[in-house]
Amino acid sequence: MTLDNDTPLLEVDNLKTWFPDGDRTVRAVDGVSFTIRRGETCAILGESGCGKSITALSLMQLVPAGGRIVSGEILFHGQDLLQYSERQMRTVRGNRIAMIFQEPMTSLNPVLTTGEQIAEVLQQHLGLKGDALRQRVEALLHQVGIPDPHKRQQDYPHQLSGGMKQRIMIAMALAAEPELLIADEPTTALDVTIQAQVLDLLRELQQQHHMAMLLITHDLAVVADRADKVAVMYAGQIVELAPREQFFAEPRHPYTRKLFAAVPGRGKRRQKLEVIKGSVPTLDREFSGCRFADRCEEAWPLCRERRPAWTVLDEAGEHGVRCHRYDPDVDFVPQVVPSRGVREAGAVDQPPLSTVLQTRDLKVHFPIRKGLFKRIVGRVYAVDGIDLNLYRGRTTALVGESGCGKTTVGKALLQLIEPTAGQVDYLGQELTTLGGARLRRMRKHLQIIFQDPFASMNPRMMVGNIIEEGMLTQGVMPDEAERTRRIDQLLEQVGLSAEARQRYPHEFSGGQRQRICIARALALEPDVIVCDEPTSALDVSVQAQTLNLLKQLQQDYALSYLFITHSLSVVEYLADDIAVMYLGRIVERGPVEQLMSDPKHPYTQALLSAVPTIEKQSGREVIKLEGELPSPIDPPGGCHFHPRCPQAMAVCKQAYPGVTQLDGEREVRCYLYEEKGRGTRDE
Amino acid sequence: MLSQTPKRFWIWPAVIVAGLLLLLWGLPQLLPVCAKYQLTDILIFCLVAGVIFLTAYIRHKPHLLEPWRRVLQSHRAMAAAVVLVVYVVIGLLDSIHFQEPLEGQPESVGHYSVDVPSLFDFMTRSLQEQTEKTYSAPLATHLFVKESVVLEDGTTAQQHRRLEHGGAHLADPQTDKWPDIAYTALQGLVWGLLLWSLLALLVSVWHARTAGLSPGASWRAIWRGRSRYPLNTLLVTAGILLVMLAILFTLSQKYHVFGTDKVGQDVFYLSLKSIRTGLVIGTLTTLVMLPFAILLGIMAGYFRGWIDDLIQYLYTTLNSIPGVLLIAAAILSIQVYIANHPELFDSAMDRADLRLLALCVVLGITSWTNLCRLLRGESLKLRELEYVEAARAFGVHHFTILGRHILPNVLHIVLIVVVLEFSGLVLAEAVLSYVGVGVDPSTISWGNMINGARLELAREPVVWWSLVAAFILMFALVLAANLFADAVRDAFDPRLGRIPRN
Incomplete structure (x- = not known):
């Protein structure tokens, strides 16, 4: 097996995986070709439903029930895997080609210890036994950066955090030293700081073992950091394949270019984001032209008549694209219609700040009860003293890793969770002491948009009734005809047609559903909307539509948003102020420009540096955070961040730092700035 | 325009139900009979009306209509449904009771026969009236037992006598x-x-x-x-x-196709008459059980806290009491009540009917816990969903949330459980009647038929036909109900995908 670097390890040629279903056939993967060399990372990039995961599963011949590989070749070391019997494939799977999945929570068997699960792979493929086996397991755990491997191998999956589980998955995948590792969205379920750790680990291991990697992701930024070459998939086909540098320097396919334009960021703050109109076509038909033609702003009649051929753009044959625009055989290529240009989101004159909602020392503690009489044995300090201001017409972003309590803040603000202590003041009205009918009336002014557009609408109600619910409850517009007109108007405002009113939620895509949810929240003409990760379940292009809509609505109605998110690029695009949360407390807050360009708190610095970005950055050193978010049941004494802080001092262990006011309305809670600040405030 | 269809779905079923009522109450006025509906009859008609309304409701709800379409698209379910329809038709015909005027009396006087036959009895009068003296085998022409017969020459001999009708x-x-x-x-x-x-x-x-x-x-x-x-x-x-x-x-x-029983009644007739009893137990029990199970189940799951504790304690306690004992105690006390208050009942039939109803209620009270527990679990999940939270953010009342967001989303579980429990209840009746705490001994039911046949099994040659007839009819009903229930469960199971299977 001595292969030099130039011989491809894996060659996929014209792979087609179809799902026949009665008279219609879903062509999930429809003619995909690519190659991977040893030690190389190839990324497959695409939005949900484009067939990237099915491609990966086809390589392992693990196509889900109902699907089958109808044609193509998968040459691994020059041998066609499609000719292998199931028995032969078992010697390949896990041994020479290994796979890690997106969801570490469900990929491990909960009744076996981690050690046993890794040992199983070793026994299966290497036939190790006894002490040799145990030592190898420990070595592997050590390799993937699990502290104290000897003890940890006796742990069950539920005793480990998400990042740890993903490390165990990687250890299992690496156990038999595979030549090719397929990573299907390996970090999508993880927080940014953990994502950075896992991606680094993968890169190190890849270099050590000289292993090839197929990285499947929807995140352009992850690709920018790791891949050697990038394949963009759209509707079952690869539309562009290029080495990383060329890909980021000069993306060619209109779809790729649109994707880049749709990514939010600070540079696009005053603009509307580019959106790709329409949605991905259904794959249950033959295409007579280009699959992207209906959504492409540069399409001309030929695009709908003839299928574009694969065109190689450079001499090395590394950069190819599937578009008529670059095909030398196409005689006539029309000029690119100048897109309507960057649409200004309107002149932004900052109105004077007027506070709509403010919280003082808001606390939410969940009691832990045990025993027969439900005695309180402990508390989860989910939110532990938060001061926030929401201003009219402005967006305040609440940023933090999962489990830091940011969603709880949003719900406590709306009194959906009863706060344990503290005040929530809405235009002079104290909300925490309200109850019953008076609180119900106040709910008109405060609304919420949820993360999961699938769970946030009752599947048994028509869209019209869903939007109507709040109006009926609050007695807004008791006249039915008037109400109907208003619903139609709302639907049009969020970019849906009025006939949507008579349809059920399942008939809409994720992005459309999210817009219905926005319409529902708007129906009561609220002042404050809590947006709880409204775009994290959406694809980039759909996310752009939603962000544009939110921004437009804010301008039209002077809405205040509390934008809860873990995505810093969205924050940079949308927010005016940022509050960074760590373990139930806000560690730093301030206006977005200042905070993003000059973070003060060590946690903020680490968080920002961990975010992968598209722009090749130089000089920005990635601060690696050790460990993971501690449990809010038993937060570390002193500053909660000190066990992970690279700049921790002795004083950090003793007491939580007070608020330090910095220039330009910034606040930070860290001992590093206490004496430098203009004035300190006691806890 | 908005929500027009769901608001008016009741018009057609209302017309149909009104028409049926007119038929049930009006027709006896035209004919020389006096309608005499029993308590269980009325409840059965209420149930039928309920089913008609539910059907109309389902027709306007795609999420409910689609699974039912899939049910009917399955061959097995269709076959089972045909069998069930035959049973239901017989059961319904047997639920229309009336009294005929006494023969020879002018109608206007209003003297009616004490017999309260049903429409089914009326149609099968020949079967009912062709009684023999005692046992006879299926399709026999002679009695099963020998009798002393005085021969023409004056001597007596032991002989199988000819049947009077068969x-x-x-x-x-x-x-x-x-x-x-x-x-x-x-x-x-x-x-x-x-x-x-x-x-x-x-x-x-x-x-x-x-x-x-x-x-x-x-x-x-x-x-x-x-x-x-x-x-x-x-x-x-x-x-x-x-x-x-x-x-x-x-x-x-x-002939007597299934033979005759101890008192010479046609077993074919008896086993057909038993259908009504079986159906009443299987359906009315559900009617009793549903309000408890649904209301308590979703309340426990939605409110949690002390309400949940209370409801959970209630059904765990109820579950720990041996079911048969509870049923026996309840039935026996009702029997005592009936015996002590003879003035409340016009006839033996009224008494038997009340006891049947009481059995339904008792069975219902002991069997709601299962569904309640399922619904509690589902509501626990649903209350955390974001649409419920969104409704709370709108200030919607808790009970409106229960009705609008929780109940419609657990309805499929209710449907599945009801269909699954039906066959269990039909079998339970047979067992309870066999033990002696089931329906009144005068009510014709499969349980009583089996109970009557029990002693004869020791006889040589065996009197097997009562048992076999009851067994076959019960088996066909329960098998059809189970097949149908399987199809219903599959159709409502989201994990089985939307691909129509044949």
């Missing part, structure tokens, strides 16, 4: 019996086929009209399995049942 028309049973049976069965077969052709014609005309085909094309489409629902299965099952019933019925006019 095969009484035969001159010489030895030679004529089997040819006569074959001939009668053939007559039945012809009748059955005639009826089936009529049904087939109706079905294919209906299919031709709905599918927009010519009659010939529609006929071919049905038999090649290209119709939307498996009409071929429907026709085959209905054909088998029609032919079987027609043969049995024509034979039963001359």
Whole structure:
């Protein structure tokens, strides 16, 4: 097996995986070709439903029930895997080609210890036994950066955090030293700081073992950091394949270019984001032209008549694209219609700040009860003293890793969770002491948009009734005809047609559903909307539509948003102020420009540096955070961040730092700035 | 315009129900009879009305209509449904009770017979009246036991005496019996086929009209399995049942097809009469159980806290009491009550009816816990969903949330459990009656038939027919109900995907 670097390890040629279903056939993967060399990372990039995961599963011949590989070749070391019997494939799977999945929570068997699960792979493929086996397991755990491997191998999956589980998955995948590792969205379920750790680990291991990697992701930024070459998939086909540098320097396919334009960021703050109109076509038909033609702003009649051929753009044959625009055989290529240009989101004159909602020392503690009489044995300090201001017409972003309590803040603000202590003041009205009918009336002014557009609408109600619910409850517009007109108007405002009113939620895509949810929240003409990760379940292009809509609505109605998110690029695009949360407390807050360009708190610095970005950055050193978010049941004494802080001092262990006011309305809670600040405030 | 259809879905069922009411109460006024509905009859009609309304509601709710379409698209479910329909029709016919005027009395006087027959009794009067002296085997012409007969010459001898009705028309049973049976069965077969052709014609005309085909094309489409629902299965099952019933019925006019019991009653008649009892137990019990199970289940899951604790304690306690003991205690106390208050009941039939109803209530009270627990679990999950939270953010009242967001989303579980429990309840009746704490001994039911046959099993030769007849009818009903329940569960199971399977 001595292969030099130039011989491809894996060659996929014209792979087609179809799902026949009665008279219609879903062509999930429809003619995909690519190659991977040893030690190389190839990324497959695409939005949900484009067939990237099915491609990966086809390589392992693990196509889900109902699907089958109808044609193509998968040459691994020059041998066609499609000719292998199931028995032969078992010697390949896990041994020479290994796979890690997106969801570490469900990929491990909960009744076996981690050690046993890794040992199983070793026994299966290497036939190790006894002490040799145990030592190898420990070595592997050590390799993937699990502290104290000897003890940890006796742990069950539920005793480990998400990042740890993903490390165990990687250890299992690496156990038999595979030549090719397929990573299907390996970090999508993880927080940014953990994502950075896992991606680094993968890169190190890849270099050590000289292993090839197929990285499947929807995140352009992850690709920018790791891949050697990038394949963009759209509707079952690869539309562009290029080495990383060329890909980021000069993306060619209109779809790729649109994707880049749709990514939010600070540079696009005053603009509307580019959106790709329409949605991905259904794959249950033959295409007579280009699959992207209906959504492409540069399409001309030929695009709908003839299928574009694969065109190689450079001499090395590394950069190819599937578009008529670059095909030398196409005689006539029309000029690119100048897109309507960057649409200004309107002149932004900052109105004077007027506070709509403010919280003082808001606390939410969940009691832990045990025993027969439900005695309180402990508390989860989910939110532990938060001061926030929401201003009219402005967006305040609440940023933090999962489990830091940011969603709880949003719900406590709306009194959906009863706060344990503290005040929530809405235009002079104290909300925490309200109850019953008076609180119900106040709910008109405060609304919420949820993360999961699938769970946030009752599947048994028509869209019209869903939007109507709040109006009926609050007695807004008791006249039915008037109400109907208003619903139609709302639907049009969020970019849906009025006939949507008579349809059920399942008939809409994720992005459309999210817009219905926005319409529902708007129906009561609220002042404050809590947006709880409204775009994290959406694809980039759909996310752009939603962000544009939110921004437009804010301008039209002077809405205040509390934008809860873990995505810093969205924050940079949308927010005016940022509050960074760590373990139930806000560690730093301030206006977005200042905070993003000059973070003060060590946690903020680490968080920002961990975010992968598209722009090749130089000089920005990635601060690696050790460990993971501690449990809010038993937060570390002193500053909660000190066990992970690279700049921790002795004083950090003793007491939580007070608020330090910095220039330009910034606040930070860290001992590093206490004496430098203009004035300190006691806890 | 908004939500127009869901608001007006009740108009058609209301018209149908009103029409049925008019028929049930009005028709006896025109005829020389006096309607005399029992308590369980009225409840059954309420249930029928409820089913009509529910059907109309389902027709307007795609999320409920679609699974039911899938149910009917399955061959097994269609066959089972045809069998169930036959049972239900017999049960309903047996639930329309009336009194006839005494013969020889002028109508206006208002003297009615003390008998309260049902429409079913009226249609099968010949079966009911053709009683023998005691046991006789199926299709027999002679009694099962020997009797002393005074012969012509004055001596007495032990002989099987000829039956009064079964095969009484035969001159010489030895030679004529089997040819006569074959001939009668053939007559039945012809009748059955005639009826089936009529049904087939109706079905294919209906299919031709709905599918927009010519009659010939529609006929071919049905038999090649290209119709939307498996009409071929429907026709085959209905054909088998029609032919079987027609043969049995024509034979039963001359013979006792399933023999006679101890007091000479026709077992075929008894086992058909038992259908109503079985159906009443299977359906009315559900009616009693549903309000408890649904309300308490979703309240426990939604409110949690002390309400949840209370409801959980309630059903865990109830579950820990041995069911049969509780039922026995309740039934026995009701029996005592009935015995002590004879003035409250007009007839023995009223008493038996009350006891049947009491059994339903007791069974209902002991069997709601299962569904309640399921619903609690589902509501626990639903209350955390974001649409429920969104409703709370709108300030919607808790009970409105329960009705609008929780209940419609657990309705599929209710449907599945109800269909699954039906067969269990039919079997429970048989067991309880056998033990002696079931229905009144005067009520005709499969349990009582089995109980009566129990002692005769020790006899040599064995009297097996009561047991077998009850067994076959019960088996067919429970099997059909179970097959149907399977199809319902599959159709409502989101994990089985949307691909129509055949």
